[in-house]
Amino acid sequence: MNNLFGIDxxxxxxxxxxxxxxxxxxxxxxxxxxxxxxxxxxxxxxxYFEVDGYNILALDYIIYGVSLWLGPSAINIIGLRTCMTAGxxxxxxxxxxxxxxxxxxxxxxxxxxxxxxxxxxxxxxxYLASNSSAEVISRNVGIFWTxxxxxxIIGNLYSFYILQGKKYLDRxxxxxxxxxxxxxxxxxxxxxxxxxxxxxNETEDKKLQKVSPxxxxxxxxxxxxxxxxIILAVTFCYTGxxxxxxxxxxxxxxxxxxQFGNRSKQLVPLSGVFLGLGQVIGSCWQIMQGKRLSKLRWxxxxxxxxxxxxxxxxxxxxxxNIPPSAVFGNTTESAIIRSNIFIAIFCSVLLGFGDGCxxxxxxxxxxxxxxxxxxxxxxxxxxxKSVSVAVGFFxxxxxxxxxxxPFLAVMAIFALISYIYADMCTFKKCNDQNxxxxx
Numbered sequence: 001m002n003n004l005f006g007i008d009x010x011x012x013x014x015x016x017x018x019x020x021x022x023x024x025x026x027x028x029x030x031x032x033x034x035x036x037x038x039x040x041x042x043x044x045x046x047x048y049f050e051v052d053g054y055n056i057l058a059l060d061y062i063i064y065g066v067s068l069w070l071g072p073s074a075i076n077i078i079g080l081r082t083c084m085t086a087g088x089x090x091x092x093x094x095x096x097x098x099x100x101x102x103x104x105x106x107x108x109x110x111x112x113x114x115x116x117x118x119x120x121x122x123x124x125x126x127y128l129a130s131n132s133s134a135e136v137i138s139r140n141v142g143i144f145w146t147x148x149x150x151x152x153i154i155g156n157l158y159s160f161y162i163l164q165g166k167k168y169l170d171r172x173x174x175x176x177x178x179x180x181x182x183x184x185x186x187x188x189x190x191x192x193x194x195x196x197x198x199x200x201n202e203t204e205d206k207k208l209q210k211v212s213p214x215x216x217x218x219x220x221x222x223x224x225x226x227x228x229x230i231i232l233a234v235t236f237c238y239t240g241x242x243x244x245x246x247x248x249x250x251x252x253x254x255x256x257x258x259q260f261g262n263r264s265k266q267l268v269p270l271s272g273v274f275l276g277l278g279q280v281i282g283s284c285w286q287i288m289q290g291k292r293l294s295k296l297r298w299x300x301x302x303x304x305x306x307x308x309x310x311x312x313x314x315x316x317x318x319x320x321n322i323p324p325s326a327v328f329g330n331t332t333e334s335a336i337i338r339s340n341i342f343i344a345i346f347c348s349v350l351l352g353f354g355d356g357c358x359x360x361x362x363x364x365x366x367x368x369x370x371x372x373x374x375x376x377x378x379x380x381x382x383x384x385k386s387v388s389v390a391v392g393f394f395x396x397x398x399x400x401x402x403x404x405x406p407f408l409a410v411m412a413i414f415a416l417i418s419y420i421y422a423d424m425c426t427f428k429k430c431n432d433q434n435x436x437x438x439x
Contacts, residue, residue, distance in 0.1 A: 010131035013196055014140045017084075017127055018147035020195065024088050024188035025148060027181035029276070030155030031095040032057070032247055034268055038174055040252075040329055042101055045171060051103045056110050057248050058393035060094070061240075063114025065386035071122025071379040072220055080130075083123035085192040090116025092185030098178050118382070125378025129367055130198035137367040145360050146283040149352070152276025155181065159269035220376040228369050229377070231422040232362075233384050238415035239358045240388025241408060242311065246275055246351040249396050249404070250318065253326040259339045267341065271348045278352025282307065283360060300361050301420050307357025308416045314350035315405045315412075317343055324400035365423060 035057060042049050075083055094113025097105050124144075132140040159177055223229060254260070255268035321343045323333035362381060370377035395404065 010133075011136065011140060011143070013131045013198065014128060014143060015147075017124070017195060018144045020084070020088075020188060020191045021124070021144070022147040022151045022154075023191055024091070024185060025151035026155040027184040027188070028091060028095060028155075029152040029247070030159055030177075030269065030272065031098075031181055034159060034177070034252075034272075035095075035098075035248065038098060038177075039106075040256075041170070041174060042098075046101065049101060049103060051106055052397060054248070054393040054396045056106060057244070058390040059107065060110045060114045060117075061244075061386040061390035061393070063111050064117045065114075065383045065390065067115045067118035068122055068379045068383040068386065069220060071118050072126075072376050074119055075123055075126055080123045080127050080198055081192070081195045083119045084127070084195060085189060087116045087118070087120030087123070088185065088189040088192045091120065092182060092189060095185070096178060096182040099175060099182075118379075121382045122379045125363070125366075125382075127195075127198050128363070129378075132367070137364060141360050141363045141367070142283050145356060145363075146280055149276050149279030149283055149356060152279065152352075153273050155184070156269035156272035156276065160266055160273065219373060220379060223370060223373050223376045224380050228422055228425060229380060231418055231425070232365070232381075234418035235358075235415040235422070236362065236381055236384035237388040238408075238411045239355075239362060240385035240390075241392045241411055242351075242355060242358065243385065244389040244392025244396070245404065245408060246348075246355055248393060249327060250322075250348070250351065251275070253322055253401065254344050256326045256328070256330050257322060257335075257339055257344075258330055258332050259323075259334070260341060260344075263341075267344070271345060274345050274348040275352040275355075278349035278354075279356040280352075281349075282353040282356025300364060300423050303357050304361045304419050305416060307354040307361075308412050310350045310357075311354035311412055312409055314347040314354070315409050317347050317350075318401065319405045321347070322401055324402040327396055327399075327401050327404070361419070365419075 039051055039056065043051070071083075078086075091113055094109050094116065097109035100106075128140060128144060129137070158180065251268050251271040254271050255265050258264055260267055320336040321339055323331055323335045323339070325331045325333050363378070366377045366381055399407075
């Protein structure tokens with residue numbers, strides 16, 4: 001893949017990997033967005049099926065977060081391509097487990113799915129960094145995130161068509177959606193198996209083979225204890241809480257708001273479509289402004305501030321537009337204002353835009369802070385985020401929207417402050433290194 005269409009080899013490989021994620025997460029994002037709704041409908045049909053969608057999602061992210069500590073060691077042993085291929089296969093098995101409609105099967109495959117996701121994302125961070133120089137890392141992160149976010153649009157559009165006019169989700173519709181998503185996951189696994197080697201791994205992987213898994217784990221712990229990683233942990237934790245809210249809590253809450261009428265269940269994937277659209281807009285904006293932002297010392301801070309402001313606006317609108325009990329299940333309760341579909345979908349766009357800004361800038365600052373520990377830093381970022389996602393889903397089983405939204409708003413402000421401080425430290429650190437290297 002050398003200089004295809006005038007694009008350098010590293011960027012071409014990033015685009016191919018991004019396409020693989022687009023295919024896989026066209027299935028996965030749709031499944032996660034609808035899982036609470038699907039499980040709730042199974043509970044309605046089968047009184048002996050006692051599974052809570054939020055608990056399943058929380059367990060998935062807990063296993064994922066714990067497994068991430070072993071991600072760099074797995075990469076060292078079996079390689080980047082094998083890690084991503086295995087992760088895609090395991091994750092596909094995870095969301096096909098809904099077909100069985102047995103509680104123990106769902107919990108077992110949830111644990112397996114979390115392990116698969118950890119292999120996938122730890123390898124993704126390393127592959128992205130290995131194919132990107134410091135000058136193009138922000139652009140390549142933006143490219144990857146644009147592909148990844150587009151997956152939410154594609155899968156949810158299909159579900160939107162299947163659920164047209166449905167107030168309740170029947171078994172036939174559930175199975176049709178799940179079979180389709182499983183087939184897409186299988187195709188994605190084949191694409192991952194054809195992933196080309198990373199730019200830097202031909203020379204570096206030979207050296208990495210001499211590094212024991214225990215030493216990899218020690219390196220991960222060393223990165224975890226750095227001042228910058230501790231400061232950024234606040235931002236990473238908020239990113240996880242926000243991801244839980246926008247990907248698995250908010251969209252089902254729209255579907256549970258029966259004041260929207262017979263279209264309520266169809267609005268769940270529609271919310272996912274516009275969530276993905278917001279993420280794509282956020283990523284594309286950063287790609288187009290990439291060179292200009294990279295020249296500004298406050299470029300990353302400006303992007304994150306814009307994203308956080310968009311999220312705060314969405315929180316305020318959701319607070320008045322969606323009834324507080326909608327987070328738990330079907331409700332005829334009224335919101336502060338008469339629930340409006342257009343406001344609900346607009347909030348999905350704002351949430352997605354903010355999410356795109358958060359994730360791209362988190363990856364960008366890690367690539368600059370830890371260029372030689374890309375696998376470790378990305379694994380720790382995903383670990384912090386996944387634990388927070390699990391906490392977000394766990395809290396959703398107890399607290400309604402009127403408690404969740406103010407908590408998220410406060411965390412958003414703290415996340416922005418922490419990121420700005422860490423970015424200022426990064427800028428100072430880069431200046432000090434430049435002064436030392438200048439004769």
